[in-house]
Amino acid sequence: MESINNYSNYIGGAWLPPQRGQMTISVNPANRNEVVGNIPLSTRDDLDKAVTAANDARAAWRKLSGAGRGAFLYKAADILERRLDEVGRTMTREMGKTLAEAKGETARGVAILRYYAGEGMRKIGDVIPASDADAFMFTTRVPLGVVGAITPWNFPVAIPLWKIAPALIYGNTVVWKPASETAVTSVLVMECFHEAGLPEGVLNLVIGGGKEIGQGLAEHPGVQGITFTGSNAVGKSVGQAAFARGAKYQLEMGGKNPIIVAADADLDLAADAAISGGFKSTGQKCTATSRVIVVKDVYEAFRDKLVEKTASIRVGNGLSETTWLGPCANEKQYETVLGYIRSGKEEGAKLLLGGTPPEEEELRDGFYITPAIFEDVDSRMAIAQEEIFGPVLSLMKAADLPEAIRLANDVQFGLSASLYTKDIASALAFVQEMDAGLVRINAETAGVELQAPFGGMKDSSSHSREQGQAAIEFFTSIKTVFMKP
Numbered sequence: 338m339e340s341i342n343n344y345s346n347y348i349g350g351a352w353l354p355p356q357r358g359q360m361t362i363s364v365n366p367a368n369r370n371e372v373v374g375n376i377p378l379s380t381r382d383d384l385d386k387a388v389t390a391a392n393d394a395r396a397a398w399r400k401l402s403g404a405g406r407g408a409f410l411y412k413a414a415d416i417l418e419r420r421l422d423e424v425g426r427t428m429t430r431e432m433g434k435t436l437a438e439a440k441g442e443t444a445r446g447v448a449i450l451r452y453y454a455g456e457g458m459r460k461i462g463d464v465i466p467a468s469d470a471d472a473f474m475f476t477t478r479v480p481l482g483v484v485g486a487i488t489p490w491n492f493p494v495a496i497p498l499w500k501i502a503p504a505l506i507y508g509n510t511v512v513w514k515p516a517s518e519t520a521v522t523s524v525l526v527m528e529c530f531h532e533a534g535l536p537e538g539v540l541n542l543v544i545g546g547g548k549e550i551g552q553g554l555a556e557h558p559g560v561q562g563i564t565f566t567g568s569n570a571v572g573k574s575v576g577q578a579a580f581a582r583g584a585k586y587q588l589e590m591g592g593k594n595p596i597i598v599a600a601d602a603d604l605d606l607a608a609d610a611a612i613s614g615g616f617k618s619t620g621q622k623c624t625a626t627s628r629v630i631v632v633k634d635v636y637e638a639f640r641d642k643l644v645e646k647t648a649s650i651r652v653g654n655g656l657s658e659t660t661w662l663g664p665c666a667n668e669k670q671y672e673t674v675l676g677y678i679r680s681g682k683e684e685g686a687k688l689l690l691g692g693t694p695p696e697e698e699e700l701r702d703g704f705y706i707t708p709a710i711f712e713d714v715d716s717r718m719a720i721a722q723e724e725i726f727g728p729v730l731s732l733m734k735a736a737d738l739p740e741a742i743r744l745a746n747d748v749q750f751g752l753s754a755s756l757y758t759k760d761i762a763s764a765l766a767f768v769q770e771m772d773a774g775l776v777r778i779n780a781e782t783a784g785v786e787l788q789a790p791f792g793g794m795k796d797s798s799s800h801s802r803e804q805g806q807a808a809i810e811f812f813t814s815i816k817t818v819f820m821k822p
């Protein structure tokens with residue numbers, strides 16, 4: 338029997354167990370009987386210690402040049418790259434995505450670190466001519482101070498790093514609260530920063546419950562900025578707590594992303610995109626496709642292609658090379674997805690295939706669901722309005738492209754949206770009229786580029802942008818300097 342490791346928090350440059358000694362477990366969703374590790378169940382005492390360490394580290398870290406801070410990020414990138422297989426394997430064991438996807442995400446984390454390491458050498462202000470000819474006026478940027486990063490389990494490397502890397506390069510110190518479902522993965526990422534020699538207190542990891550540690554961060558008077566990614570319900574609570582005490586906050590939340598198939602679309606490409614966007618990572622991406630809106634002229638032909646291709650998807654343990662679709666990340670998500678499949682049938686949608694646990698005996702102990710496709714989906718149904726965050730696609734029929742865009746906009750969310758068409762006028766109309774932060778033509782709804790602004794509209798976001806050079810807007814404040822001799 339393989340021994341199960343105990344994992345700790347990382348506070349003030351030291352690996353520390355939770356002060357009250359409470360621990361819990363991280364479980365493999367491919368086999369609920371497999372414990373990945375014993376992880377901290379931290380309390381506010383642990384959080385206070387981390388926030389104090391982050392505040393103590395602020396002055397020295399801020400004094401470093403951008404290039405000086407970037408040197409640590411380059412080192413962390415090299416170490417993470419060296420440990421890519423180990424981190425990817427741990428990610429798969431903790432949240433179920435296939436090993437290929439997990440390693441791809443880890444490589445993306447390496448690229449994010451290197452991108453922001455380079456940002457330390459970019460300009461941070463402008464010279465603006467003053468009306469007084471004897472004066473010199475310019476802008477510069479200063480860090481917020483201590484930033485709290487609250488991150489989800491579905492991209493346990495890429496999302497924390499697209500928050501932590503810009504926070505650090507622009508001179509902030511960080512307290513990071515990862516999702517407990519992927520706590521061991523977060524420890525491995527933290528080890529890379531530790532090995533890179535990041536000064537103590539600059540980055541701190543506190544593993545614990547959402548209410549206790551996440552909300553504790555949002556409420557903490559020693560934290561000047563909160564960057565949150567997660568569900569709308571939690572995001573609202575985090576944002577309200579930060580706003581109540583005047584802290585800066587950014588929230589990136591749910592999606593209900595459509596792909597529109599126009600009458601002139603390449604149906605094979607569109608079907609492949611719907612499957613990749615809807616079922617990769619078991620549909621557990623904020624940018625995942627969940628609604629497939631097809632213009633009626635090509636509906637039956639497209640539907641048949643989609644069903645035929647989906648029926649060949651292989652479900653299994655993400656560590657197996659033959660697996661295309663892994664388990665849901667945890668039992669809560671598994672039950673949520675099964676609940677939406679029930680409600681889809683109860684509301685009158687027709688389940689064309691999938692939506693059940695697989696029959697294979699060797700998969701009985703995992704949170705597996707076969708990929709599901711509904712048709713006859715009305716826009717008012719729960720499966721058309723609410724984020725499912727699982728391997729479920731809802732087919733909807735539109736009379737024409739204008740109605741398809743109207744249906745696509747008929748939700749509270751606005752994160753990502755795709756259109757498959759060969760017509761430039763249709764593409765331009767979609768770009769103009771689709772209310773989403775990511776608008777993609779002949780490309781699936783998922784697939785975020787680290788160098789470009791990322792974020793949602795409507796209820797998907799608090800309307801700042803992450804990633805690329807856009808990240809500087811959240812993690813710094815602008816100072817306008819007016820100087821006379």
Ligand SMILES: NC(=O)c1ccc[n+]([C@@H]2O[C@H](COP(=O)([O-])OP(=O)(O)OC[C@H]3O[C@@H](n4cnc5c(N)ncnc54)[C@H](O)[C@@H]3O)[C@@H](O)[C@H]2O)c1
Binds near residue numbers: 514
């Ligand atoms: N828009 C994006 O960029 C994006 C990216 C990934 C995931 N998501 C969203 O995240 C959700 C799935 O991730 P999840 O299940 O980890 O989300 P979640 O909201 O349950 O948890 C997100 C983080 O918040 C913490 N948390 C939980 N309860 C809290 C509370 N009361 N106060 C403060 N923090 C709390 C969690 O421990 C975790 O670290 C989906 O809705 C998905 O759309 C959005």
Ligand SMILES: O=CCCC(=O)C(=O)O
Binds near residue numbers: 491623782783784
């Ligand atoms: O889960 C949200 C992030 C989505 C993402 O990174 C992608 O689509 O690549």
